[in-house]
Amino acid sequence: MAEAMRHEGERHSNTVRLLGREITVEGGVYTVVFGALAVLTVIEVLSAEFLKGAIHDLPEAAATLQAIKAILLLGIAIIKSSLVIWFYMHLKSEKPLIAVVILLPLLIAGLSIMYLLAIPPSGYGV
Amino acid sequence: MAELTADHLPAVAHDDHGHMSEEEHNNNMKLGVWLYLASEIVIFSIMIVGYIIFRINEEDIVAQAHEELGVGLVTANTFVLLASSFFMVMGLRAMQQGNRAGMLRWIGLTALGGIVFLGGQYIEYSELAHLGIVLGFDTASEWSTFGMRFYAPTFFHGAHVFVGVLWALEVLRRGARGRYDNNPIGIEMFGLYWHFVDVVWIMLFTLIYLV
Numbered sequence: 001m002a003e004a005m006r007h008e009g010e011r012h013s014n015t016v017r018l019l020g021r022e023i024t025v026e027g028g029v030y031t032v033v034f035g036a037l038a039v040l041t042v043i044e045v046l047s048a049e050f051l052k053g054a055i056h057d058l059p060e061a062a063a064t065l066q067a068i069k070a071i072l073l074l075g076i077a078i079i080k081s082s083l084v085i086w087f088y089m090h091l092k093s094e095k096p097l098i099a100v101v102i103l104l105p106l107l108i109a110g111l112s113i114m115y116l117l118a119i120p121p122s123g124y125g126v
Numbered sequence: 127m128a129e130l131t132a133d134h135l136p137a138v139a140h141d142d143h144g145h146m147s148e149e150e151h152n153n154n155m156k157l158g159v160w161l162y163l164a165s166e167i168v169i170f171s172i173m174i175v176g177y178i179i180f181r182i183n184e185e186d187i188v189a190q191a192h193e194e195l196g197v198g199l200v201t202a203n204t205f206v207l208l209a210s211s212f213f214m215v216m217g218l219r220a221m222q223q224g225n226r227a228g229m230l231r232w233i234g235l236t237a238l239g240g241i242v243f244l245g246g247q248y249i250e251y252s253e254l255a256h257l258g259i260v261l262g263f264d265t266a267s268e269w270s271t272f273g274m275r276f277y278a279p280t281f282f283h284g285a286h287v288f289v290g291v292l293w294a295l296e297v298l299r300r301g302a303r304g305r306y307d308n309n310p311i312g313i314e315m316f317g318l319y320w321h322f323v324d325v326v327w328i329m330l331f332t333l334i335y336l337v
Binding site for chain 1: 153156157160161163164165167168171174175178179182192197201204205208209211212214215216219222223317318321322324325328329331332333336337
């Protein structure tokens, strides 16, 4: 009960503790998260454009740069998604059962992706 | 065998008439939405896997598609959807603080964000159609293999945004009549759906337009 009330208070407070400093902004943590999402999106798009140019200019390193690009951009996308799920969907204050409900299909989907990616493009040549 | 008495029953389960408490009712409603979203994860995952496999095997076509697609319009659209997610959570916050007018304003902005997103998607599809990037029924087209992989997840997502806009309008209608004044669970359920649609777009935007 006390935990629930603490989360309720956090949701409605305009003061947020960020990097060791307390800042007050209308909307509190929700506004801070939106700012983070916007900044991460700008970083994501600029990184993609920069790496696309680098891949074009350095064809001999294209495979490595493409791998770096994929890992970097997917990493940023996962951080953005997690921010939305954790703060906007309030998974932070939900019961652990909800986390299981959402993580289980993600796990199954992840394993399925790994399995499907392991199939060679030409099939097994049966 | 241990005797079952009222002391052993959960305190919040039911009142004297067997009715659920409001808290339990709300938790059940939210769990239902989360389970529905879990099924949506599986459906979107299938489409995403299809695209990833195509992306790995057909690098040249995807690189060409990236040149044609560009990122200007879709980035602006992404910002609109992220902003609508922010408006949504602010709407819920306003209602939890007893501010019905504020909730109506924020949810109205959420619906508007969804409409603008769909408008942007329509413009994008029109431009792509002009470039010949259409569904893959014309096997003579160089885009025949790309079209379906691109349109299936993005259109399916757009359909979810459309449903979300309708839901937002219904929340506005009910909210204006005071339906959520005492219990904003209906807004929270819509919020879970809307944020999920946002999360899916975050992944699609990165996978299809950037990687």
